[in-house]
Amino acid sequence: MRNSRSDVVSAALRVLDTQGLENCSMRRVATELGVQPSALYHHVRDKQTLLALMADEIVSGIGAGVALDVGTGAGAGAGTGTGAGTGTEAGAAGETGAREAARLLCRDLREAMLAVRDGADVVATASAFRLGASSVETRLGALVGDDGARTLLLYTFGHAQSTQTHRQAAEFGALTGGAGDPAEGAGAAGDLDASFDRGLDIILAGLAAS
Amino acid sequence: MRNSRSDVVSAALRVLDTQGLENCSMRRVATELGVQPSALYHHVRDKQTLLALMADEIVSGIGAGVALDVGTGAGAGAGTGTGAGTGTEAGAAGETGAREAARLLCRDLREAMLAVRDGADVVATASAFRLGASSVETRLGALVGDDGARTLLLYTFGHAQSTQTHRQAAEFGALTGGAGDPAEGAGAAGDLDASFDRGLDIILAGLAAS
DNA sequence: ACCTGAACACCGTTCAAGT
């Protein structure tokens, strides 16, 4: 047994991270694996399938530190017992906890995508747009409802893609451009993180207002 | 003068709409134009540039019916005069008008992208991710602030992409699949529109709560 | 200015054949 399916996925992720999505061809993955291109098709139906497996790998392990059931379980701060008094609401403190858990989940997802070159593109195209594909979507749905989950996910994907596009442009500019305005290069990374958080705030405020 | 730059863009949009983005190659655009592939490079630097021009064309004419300056001008319902009494707020009615104008702009943008096959993909990758590219972003920024504009745009792009992906899958299923559950096919289109509006509501509620 | 013809360095995928 020379190579397994997960060997192929690992090699593909290595190529992705070093060469970028546009150079992540089946032929280069094969070369990375020391094998003929046709050999890949023994492990994977086609390139699209390989990209989906890569996306799964990128988001695997997301939200490990985030409580699973804030509203209903015994996990977070203002847990289970608040039910009877508050009527139709599931408990105000519990709802706040759910939104905070959703916030952490989105931050975690974003971080995982940004950790590998063009990761946001791969994840967004491979898993965002077939409904209910990811466990993250399910967990978000349980926390803030399906509409909220969808809104948060699309925002998170979009902002991560935008972040990676800007970072690549900045890298390119640093290589080709002049001496480089130091303030511009330094401020950019944190600015993008802050920008992401502000958008997250807007959506979470909207969910609170429902 | 055989062909102009905008002839190339038009031909490319025809190919896009009939064959889809994955088949919209320089060579097919050339064929559509009755010309050799190399001739295109007299009008357009490279494929990426052509895609950007196509994106501009797709979103051109958006928001024609939406008032330009709700908060500051004389356009919409509760115009200019409310300022003095309400202090730091620019007038509650004016803010509501701005958010409603933003809602119309986003709906308009979505509609324009959905009007051509894979239009959302083209617009999102070509113009969403270099900041301040579109006039739509500028207009949204004037209405609800930069963070709100970015959040609304990313959501609108993402949802439109998702919508087109699902529609294509449904089409494909209708061709290859069985007799076709009539309720499934009929309900899908309106469901996606309603889903978009609900997400929009969440974000606009969040902006109102700021 | 606009286009042709030919070439270069790539793609994804299939398929018989090997071990």
Add this chain to the structure above:
DNA sequence: ACCTGAACACCGTTCAAGT
């Protein structure tokens, strides 16, 4: 089960040369 070798039908882009 896993892989090779060869082929098929494509790509984007460049460049000399034509009119």
